[in-house]
Amino acid sequence: MLRLSDIRKRFGATVALDGLSLDVRPGEILGLLGPNGAGKTTAVHVAVGLVAPDSGEVIVGGAGSPRTPEVRRRIGVAPQALSLYETLSSEENLRFFGRVYGLSGRTLASRVDWALELAALTDRRREPAARLSGGMKRRLNLAAALVHDPELVLLDEPTVGVDPQSRNAILERIQELRNVGRTVVYTTHYMEEAARLCDRVAIVDRGRLLALGSVDELVAAHGGEPALVARLDGAEIRIATRDPASELSGLLARGRVDDVRIERASLEQVFLHLTGRSLRDA
Amino acid sequence: MRRALSPVVAIARKDLRLLARNRGALFFAAGWPILMAIFFGLVFGGRGERGRIPVVAVDEDGTPESRSLVARLGTSTALELTGGSREEAEGLVRRGKKAAAVVVPAGYGAAAAGLFRGEARRIEILEDPSREPEAAMLAGIATGAAMEELATLFSDPARATEAVDRARADLAARPPSERRRLTERYLGELRTYLDDLRPLAGGTGGAAGGFHPVSVERRTLRVGRERPRSAFDFTFPQGILWGVIGSALGFALSLVTERTRGTLTRLEMSPLSRAHVLAGKALACAVTILAVEAGLLCVGALFFGVRPTSWALTLAAALSVAACFVGVMMLVAVLGRSEQSAGGLAWSIMMPLAMVGGAMVPLFAMPSWMQILGNLSPVKWGILALEGATWRGFSPSEMALPCAVLVAVGLAGFALGVGLFRDGARA
Numbered sequence: 001m002l003r004l005s006d007i008r009k010r011f012g013a014t015v016a017l018d019g020l021s022l023d024v025r026p027g028e029i030l031g032l033l034g035p036n037g038a039g040k041t042t043a044v045h046v047a048v049g050l051v052a053p054d055s056g057e058v059i060v061g062g063a064g065s066p067r068t069p070e071v072r073r074r075i076g077v078a079p080q081a082l083s084l085y086e087t088l089s090s091e092e093n094l095r096f097f098g099r100v101y102g103l104s105g106r107t108l109a110s111r112v113d114w115a116l117e118l119a120a121l122t123d124r125r126r127e128p129a130a131r132l133s134g135g136m137k138r139r140l141n142l143a144a145a146l147v148h149d150p151e152l153v154l155l156d157e158p159t160v161g162v163d164p165q166s167r168n169a170i171l172e173r174i175q176e177l178r179n180v181g182r183t184v185v186y187t188t189h190y191m192e193e194a195a196r197l198c199d200r201v202a203i204v205d206r207g208r209l210l211a212l213g214s215v216d217e218l219v220a221a222h223g224g225e226p227a228l229v230a231r232l233d234g235a236e237i238r239i240a241t242r243d244p245a246s247e248l249s250g251l252l253a254r255g256r257v258d259d260v261r262i263e264r265a266s267l268e269q270v271f272l273h274l275t276g277r278s279l280r281d282a
Numbered sequence: 283m284r285r286a287l288s289p290v291v292a293i294a295r296k297d298l299r300l301l302a303r304n305r306g307a308l309f310f311a312a313g314w315p316i317l318m319a320i321f322f323g324l325v326f327g328g329r330g331e332r333g334r335i336p337v338v339a340v341d342e343d344g345t346p347e348s349r350s351l352v353a354r355l356g357t358s359t360a361l362e363l364t365g366g367s368r369e370e371a372e373g374l375v376r377r378g379k380k381a382a383a384v385v386v387p388a389g390y391g392a393a394a395a396g397l398f399r400g401e402a403r404r405i406e407i408l409e410d411p412s413r414e415p416e417a418a419m420l421a422g423i424a425t426g427a428a429m430e431e432l433a434t435l436f437s438d439p440a441r442a443t444e445a446v447d448r449a450r451a452d453l454a455a456r457p458p459s460e461r462r463r464l465t466e467r468y469l470g471e472l473r474t475y476l477d478d479l480r481p482l483a484g485g486t487g488g489a490a491g492g493f494h495p496v497s498v499e500r501r502t503l504r505v506g507r508e509r510p511r512s513a514f515d516f517t518f519p520q521g522i523l524w525g526v527i528g529s530a531l532g533f534a535l536s537l538v539t540e541r542t543r544g545t546l547t548r549l550e551m552s553p554l555s556r557a558h559v560l561a562g563k564a565l566a567c568a569v570t571i572l573a574v575e576a577g578l579l580c581v582g583a584l585f586f587g588v589r590p591t592s593w594a595l596t597l598a599a600a601l602s603v604a605a606c607f608v609g610v611m612m613l614v615a616v617l618g619r620s621e622q623s624a625g626g627l628a629w630s631i632m633m634p635l636a637m638v639g640g641a642m643v644p645l646f647a648m649p650s651w652m653q654i655l656g657n658l659s660p661v662k663w664g665i666l667a668l669e670g671a672t673w674r675g676f677s678p679s680e681m682a683l684p685c686a687v688l689v690a691v692g693l694a695g696f697a698l699g700v701g702l703f704r705d706g707a708r709a
Binding site: 045048049050069070072073075077079081082083084085086087088092096097099100101102104128144 | 543548553554
């Protein structure tokens with residue numbers, strides 16, 4: 001659905017993308033996971049044709065460059081910054097962005113209704129965007145990217161600065177998009193979101209793709225062995241092992257085990273393993 | 283074509299809606315200019331009474347000639363004449379209640395006898411030194427009235443014969459001299475001429491037999507009026523230009539706001555080209571400017587006597603002004619990186635242009651050097667075009683220059699703005 005091939009982009013002395021290659025499959029949610037400044041937003045801007053790469057190629061849906069209007073009509077983008085007209089109502093914002101993508105008449109009206117429902121803003125459709133809460137604005141920002149029913153949706157940190165309730169609502173809506181066959185590229189620096197939502201995760205740092213795969217694949221490949229954590233006679237011991245059952249049998253044979261649990265590696269360990277830094281600290 | 287225009291119209295509608303929601307911008311685009319036009323129109327004298335000089339007329343002679351002179355002064359549209367004694371007149375002028383006094387001294391009528399000896403009839407002007415221009419104008423009007431009054435003497439052969447006879451008698455009482463001899467000879471010839479003229483004039487005088495030293499013919503020209511009918515004639519074009527400037531800068535700032543708020547980025551990621559975005563903004567700006575022009579002209583026409591001399595030329599002027607300031611808007615929009623910098627930059631450019639362009643002081647009242655400097659300002663050409671379509675009564679060929687300048691400035695601003703916008707986007 002979207003192919004980025006060896007994309008390089010510099011802004012002055014700063015290397016934003018350093019040979020990034022990605023192949024996004026139709027109908028999947030691909031997470032771009034990385035710390036701030038990793039190049040995720042630049043990758044989105046290149047993917048949608050807003051920024052021209054210094055080298056490399058972008059192809060959308062086999063149709064060609066995203067710089068052409070026909071291709072752009074198939075893409076929906078929710079920018080990281082809330083990009084709404086504050087004095088226009090929710091409905092007026094959606095109507096305007098629908099028109100920008102060529103919708104009109106009944107199609108526009110029904111898509112606006114759908115988008116308002118998706119954002120759970122139907123009852124506040126006439127409210128100016130300025131009067132909505134942060135979470136509502138985020139949902140409206142997402143709805144504006146979807147109002148024209150795009151095949152490929154690029155969501156750049158869509159849950160930044162929202163409350164847990166709104167975050168859940170947004171994540172549920174994105175899962176619904178996958179259910180109706182839309183392809184989603186989801187940039188985030190929240191591991192939990194990537195783990196919960198994405199079919200595959202691309203870990204990027206300093207403009208480079210470090211790893212790509214499902215969460216299980218990434219953990220298996222880069223997270224290290226699971227750990228068996230047990231409490232024996234009041235003392236906690238931690239044993240890294242690929243066979244925790246055997247290790248637990250051995251411990252039980254040696255004496256009384258008060259407590260036991262198995263710790264699997266997370267994306268945090270994957271990132272730490274790949275970069276030598278913690279994702280939260282990066 | 284419709285598909286290409288549809289997003290442009292969508293952007294224009296959105297921008298007009300945003301403007302309608304912004305009460306502050308709306309007030310400065312339409313309300314403030316109307317208030318300014320009315321306020322300064324009233325300050326500059328409003329309608330009707332503008333330019334009339336308050337003058338006291340003092341008739342110390344009391345002859346038919348002096349009364350005729352005062353009556354003539356009273357018919358002048360430039361003077362607001364009241365009567366009084368010399369003392370009263372001096373007091374009124376000293377207290378600043380009147381600009382000047384015109385005094386017809388005793389002997390004015392009798393001085394006709396000395397007319398042929400080179401002795402002039404005397405009129406006094408009592409003036410306030412701080413109002414010298416008005417006194418000078420009064421002196422001119424009084425001289426003209428006296429000349430007209432003198433001309434009536436010679437337009438009536440009977441009165442002229444009487445004056446000649448009085449002059450000959452007066453001359454006979456003077457000592458003999460070469461000058462007296464020549465004057466007697468001249469008056470004798472004149473008397474003979476008047477005797478011969480009387481039968482032709484039917485014995486009662488009149489135009490057929492009259493002698494007119496000066497004939498002033500007045501014609502009202504349809505075009506090329508040099509003065510406005512009222513102060514509102516020039517304050518409304520000024521107000522319109524302030525409204526136009528406010529609208530253009532408002533839209534320029536709205537483009538900067540779109541950039542800083544991220545909505546421009548969103549539009550740039552849509553199927554729209556940059557040309558669509560700019561065309562939509564330009565369309566909304568042009569519609570607003572035309573609405574401001576139409577609104578102020580309507581208020582001026584309905585309530586303040588501002589009358590377009592030609593609707594076609596008024597439309598041409600309005601469209602040219604809109605084209606010019608849409609271009610200016612485009613240029614200003616790309617110069618600023620933030621609302622603050624764009625706003626500061628815009629007003630620091632537009633304020634001097636407005637000042638030398640006649641948006642504060644009327645063009646015709648400016649010193650000549652400033653009028654020349656004003657040629658560099660699109661504001662001057664905008665005001666000139668609007669004045670040309672209203673009180674200046676320009677012909678189409680006279681209107682061509684300001685309109686051409688305005689359109690040229692607009693095109694240059696648009697081209698420069700679009701070029702810089704593209705460069706900025708690439709960067």
